[in-house]
Amino acid sequence: MKLAREKLMDMLSKMYKIRFFEEKVDYLFSLGLVHGTMHLSIGQEAVAVGAVSALKSDDYILSTHRGHGHCIAKGADINLMMAEFLGKETGYCRGRGGSMHIADIESGNLGATGVVGGGIPISTGVGLSIKMRKTGQVILCFFGDGAANLGAFHESLNLAAIWKLPVIFLCENNMYGMSMSVKKAIAIKDIAKRADSYGFPGKVVDGNDVLAVYEFVLKAVKRARKGEGPSLIECKTYRWKGHSKSDQNLYRSKEEIRSWKKKCPIKRFKKRLISENILKEEEIKMIENEAKEVIEKAVDFANNSPEPSVDEIFEGVYS
Amino acid sequence: MRKITYAEAIREALRQEMKRDENIFLIGEDIGIYGGAFGVTYGLINEFGEERVRDTPISELAIVGTSLGAAITGMRPIAEIMFMDFTTLAMEQIVNQAAKMKYMFGGKAKIPMVIRTPAGSGTGAAAQHSQSLEAWFTHVPGLKVVMPSTPYDAKGLLISSIRDDNPIIFIEHKLLYKISGEVPEEEYEIPLGVADIKREGEDLTIIATSIMVQRAISASKELKKEGISVEILDPRTLKPYDKKTIIESIKKTGKVIIVHEACKTSGFGAEIAAMISESESFDYLDAPIRRLGGLDIPIPYNRNLEKHAVPQIEDIINATKELIYG
Ligand SMILES: Cc1ncc(C[n+]2csc(CCOP(=O)(O)OP(=O)(O)O)c2C)c(N)n1
Numbered sequence: 309m310k311l312a313r314e315k316l317m318d319m320l321s322k323m324y325k326i327r328f329f330e331e332k333v334d335y336l337f338s339l340g341l342v343h344g345t346m347h348l349s350i351g352q353e354a355v356a357v358g359a360v361s362a363l364k365s366d367d368y369i370l371s372t373h374r375g376h377g378h379c380i381a382k383g384a385d386i387n388l389m390m391a392e393f394l395g396k397e398t399g400y401c402r403g404r405g406g407s408m409h410i411a412d413i414e415s416g417n418l419g420a421t422g423v424v425g426g427g428i429p430i431s432t433g434v435g436l437s438i439k440m441r442k443t444g445q446v447i448l449c450f451f452g453d454g455a456a457n458l459g460a461f462h463e464s465l466n467l468a469a470i471w472k473l474p475v476i477f478l479c480e481n482n483m484y485g486m487s488m489s490v491k492k493a494i495a496i497k498d499i500a501k502r503a504d505s506y507g508f509p510g511k512v513v514d515g516n517d518v519l520a521v522y523e524f525v526l527k528a529v530k531r532a533r534k535g536e537g538p539s540l541i542e543c544k545t546y547r548w549k550g551h552s553k554s555d556q557n558l559y560r561s562k563e564e565i566r567s568w569k570k571k572c573p574i575k576r577f578k579k580r581l582i583s584e585n586i587l588k589e590e591e592i593k594m595i596e597n598e599a600k601e602v603i604e605k606a607v608d609f610a611n612n613s614p615e616p617s618v619d620e621i622f623e624g625v626y627s
Numbered sequence: 628m629r630k631i632t633y634a635e636a637i638r639e640a641l642r643q644e645m646k647r648d649e650n651i652f653l654i655g656e657d658i659g660i661y662g663g664a665f666g667v668t669y670g671l672i673n674e675f676g677e678e679r680v681r682d683t684p685i686s687e688l689a690i691v692g693t694s695l696g697a698a699i700t701g702m703r704p705i706a707e708i709m710f711m712d713f714t715t716l717a718m719e720q721i722v723n724q725a726a727k728m729k730y731m732f733g734g735k736a737k738i739p740m741v742i743r744t745p746a747g748s749g750t751g752a753a754a755q756h757s758q759s760l761e762a763w764f765t766h767v768p769g770l771k772v773v774m775p776s777t778p779y780d781a782k783g784l785l786i787s788s789i790r791d792d793n794p795i796i797f798i799e800h801k802l803l804y805k806i807s808g809e810v811p812e813e814e815y816e817i818p819l820g821v822a823d824i825k826r827e828g829e830d831l832t833i834i835a836t837s838i839m840v841q842r843a844i845s846a847s848k849e850l851k852k853e854g855i856s857v858e859i860l861d862p863r864t865l866k867p868y869d870k871k872t873i874i875e876s877i878k879k880t881g882k883v884i885i886v887h888e889a890c891k892t893s894g895f896g897a898e899i900a901a902m903i904s905e906s907e908s909f910d911y912l913d914a915p916i917r918r919l920g921g922l923d924i925p926i927p928y929n930r931n932l933e934k935h936a937v938p939q940i941e942d943i944i945n946a947t948k949e950l951i952y953g
Contacts, residue, residue: 343930344751395929406753406928422755423713424685457684458716485685487661493684559660616927618935625924 323353324599346407347374351548354573356381358521368447370427375420390606396613403616425458435473454485469506474532482547487559503540515543516573628809636778640785652679655707687716698740711746725794726769754925759889772866776840778808783817822869828858831882846943877908891920
C-alpha cells in the first residue's frame, strides 16, 4: 500500500510523541510528582497510531486505562493531556479524571474508562447512533486481551453484529491482563477467532507493524462505512513496562521482555522508512527532536497551570 | 503484643483458616503470583497452590457466580473483587442469586461465601477506583456487610465471616492496608453484629466506619487537648448492626456525629440516624444528630479535590466543636 510521505511522517511523529510522553510521565512519577497510578503503553505505539491513522478526523474512538497512546494518535493537544495528568484545571478533564480518564469529546475521543471492558458496550451504542443519524462515521473501540473475557464483550459484539453497526473492535493483545497470561486466560489461540461465532470477520495482525495495523483497520473501516457491519481486529503486541505502578513483573521473565524490546515498533518503522528511501536519517532525527520538544513544552505548560479550585468541586456532576 | 498490618492480619486469617479447612479456597484476579492489586494474598499461592489460590480472567460476574455454585455444594470460597467499584459487574449474582437463594428455597441452601473487596479514596485512582458502596449492600436482605477498621478487627471479623454460612461482603480500605496494630497470633472470632467502643468518652459519641474510625481517633486526640472527651463507636458490621451499643452510648453522651466516607446522601449514616430517632435514645439527645459523609460527587483525581471530597480529621474536629459549643 502506498501512503503519502506526509502521512507516514505524521505516523512516525505520533509514535515518538507517545513514547516520549510516557517516558516523561514515568520519570515524573518516579520523582513523586504524580498522584495515583498510571498504565504505560510503551512498546505498543504501532497499534494506537496504525489504527487511528486509518480513521477520518470526525470518526470516534473509545479508549482504555492504557490510553495515552490512543489519545495522542487521535491528535490530542499534548499540553492539555499533560495538564490532566498532573491534575491541573487546564487539563482535558479539569483535573478530575487524570491519567486513566482522558477524554476529548469534541475531537471524537469519547474517553478512557478505568473499568476493563467498560467501553465495549458504549462503542456498540455509538455505532447505533451513527447508523440512526446516518453520518457515515465509524467508531473504533480499543480494549485489551483481558477485556475479551467479560460478558460485556460478548453481548456487545453480538448486538453490533445483528444490527450491522459500524464498529471496529480493536483488541490490543499485549499478552497479559495484569499478571494473567493470555495463554492461561483463554483456551483458544486467537481472540480474533471469537468474531466467527458472531458472524463477522476477525483478523490477527502483527501489532508491532504500524503499516500492517493501518491496512487491516482500513479494510474494517471501509466495510463499516459500507454498512456491512463490525469487525474484530486483534493486534498482537507487548507491554514493556509493568502493568501499573504496583507491578514487580514476577509473572514473566526478563528474557521475554528483552526479546520483545528487540521488536521495537518505532525502530522497525524507522528502518522501513529509510530502506524504502522515504525518509533520510536526518529527517527522522528532526521528527524525533520535535516530538521531544513538544513533550518538554507540555510539562512547562502543565507546571505553569493552576490547580482546580475547591470552590468549584461540584461543577460537572450534572448538566 | 505483636504488631502487624491490616493487610497482614487479613492474610494471616486467610492462611490459618485455609489450613484448618481444606474446603476453603480463594478465587479472584491476580491473587496468585501478583498477590492481589494490594498484595493482600501475596505468597499464599506458594503455600496452597494454584487449585486453592485460583487466578481468574477478568470476569467479575463469573467469579461471584462460580463462588456461589461452589458454596452451595460444599466448598467455602473466598472471592476477591479487586476494587469495590467492580462489584457492580457482579451485582446480578450477588443481589439476585446469592442473597436470595436461601430464603427463596425455603431456608434450605447454605451459602458459606465471602467476597473481600477494597473500598475508598485517597490513592489518586479517581472516579472508578475509589467508591464506597457499602450502603447498597445493606439494602439487600440475605447479605451480611462487614467493614473492619483495625488489624485486630480485620482478622477476627474475617475468621467469623469465613465460618458463617451466609454470603458476606467484607469491605476493606486501601488506606488501612498499611496501618499496624496489635493482633494475636492464634485464631479468634469477633461475632458479627457487635459494635466496639474504640475510645470511651463523655461529651459526644462519634459513630464511624472503616478509615473514619482512624480519623476519629486522631481527631479525638486533638479534641482532648481542648478538654473535649469523645466516645468513638465502630459498628464494625453494618448488617447486622449493633443498635443497642449505639443507643447506650447516646444515652450517656447526649450528642452524636455519624461519619463515613461514602456519599452522605443515602449513606449508611442515614439508617443510623433514623434508627436513633426512632429509639429511646432520642429523648436523651441535646443537640441535632449530625452526619459527615462524602460529597455528592464522583471522586476526583486531583489530590486536593480528592481530599475535599470525603471527611478529613479537621472536619470531624470542627463538627464536634460546633455541636459541643452550640
Ligand atoms: C472490570 C475490571 N476488573 C478489573 C480491573 C483491574 N484491572 C485493571 S487493568 C487490568 C488488566 C487489563 O488487561 P487487558 O484488558 O488485557 O489490558 P492491558 O492492561 O493489558 O492493557 C485489570 C485486571 C479493572 N480495571 N476493571
